[in-house]
Amino acid sequence: MALAEISPIDGGGNCRLALTDEDKLGRDLVVSWMRDLSMDVQIDAIGNVIGTWRVGSGLPVMTGSHIDTVRTGGKYDGNYGVLAGLEVVETLQREGFTPQRPLSVAIFTDEEGARFAPDMLGSLVYVGGLPLEEALDIPAIDGPRLGDELERIGYAGSMPCPGASPHAFVELHIEQGPLLEANGVRIGSVTGVQGISWQEVTIIGQSNHAGTTPMNLRHDPMYVASEIVVFIRNLSRRFGGHQVCTSGKIDVHPNLINVVPAKATLTLDIRNTDNDELKRAEAEVEQFLREIAEREGVTISAKPLARFDPVQFDERVISIVHETATQLGNTAQMMPSGAGHDAQMLARVCPSGMIFVPSVNGISHNAAEHTEAVDLQAGADILLHTMLSLTTATFS
């Protein structure tokens, strides 16, 4: 709740877009809590913050998530996983229990990808999936270069990227969807993350007078953008299954009531648990863009912003999560994640998994995002015991 006081928005949520002053304030607060727990705090060159309780021996068991939010974020998305990680350390210290391995809690930079694409950017750089220099040059949707913003907020750390691979990684997160609540199940033992394809589509038409230009002579980017949005909605209906498509952002120039626009830029977020289906959807979109550009006499270009194949988590970690959840008296079900998460990047370098707790009415990326306290507590208990099990698990 104290973190939720930093840059609150109406309805009880937060706006802490990556590498803004608000994000810095959130980082400073959570880092102070890490220091209160005598954790060794390291900041890497992409701004990831890794707090480590240096006990035991060998590679750490790591948990963590993100504290950057979308513009209309809730107070739990990402924040819950980071703070529960600190709660685990605080609880073990208070109980006088010393784990066999160090425990790390990570705050990954720019997980949302809303200000700087792609999403999960910090953890992607951490695992060597995106070269640091390339990441530092990424422009924000509002202009500034990522590396400059990192310097500006004082989180351009000295620890090199890629970072050290932990022994294992587990992330606690709200489901952000309706499934657990609909099934009356408290815990999701997450099996993996669906594939994600982001692109920015730019449509160049011909600016013209709204009153004098006959309809058959128009090259109207706003109209074309609207057709694209309808096309992807119909595509997801035609594909069915896990296919989802979203166009969440559109910019129009000159954006005036009596001007047929010159240019429109919109984003496409296309996802599916099945990579072949995702590729088929991408190909259909590409074909549609070619056709409508021809038909309407406009120029269309598409810039990829993110492309991640579906990820399967390590069966051994999934089992530890599932057994821990049920042994602690919770109902639990296996399920894939519809949202992207840092765990999907850590899965590239170590055995990884996730724990989900229910989202009330399945709402997220919305100030109304909520999870009941009893579920938050259950998730944190499972995180504690899962992390301890991972400290003694061998993954040779």
Ligand code: HGY
């Ligand atoms: O885009 C996502 O799925 C996540 O919220 N970054």
Ligand code: MN
């Ligand atoms: Mn998240």
Ligand code: MN
């Ligand atoms: Mn999110």
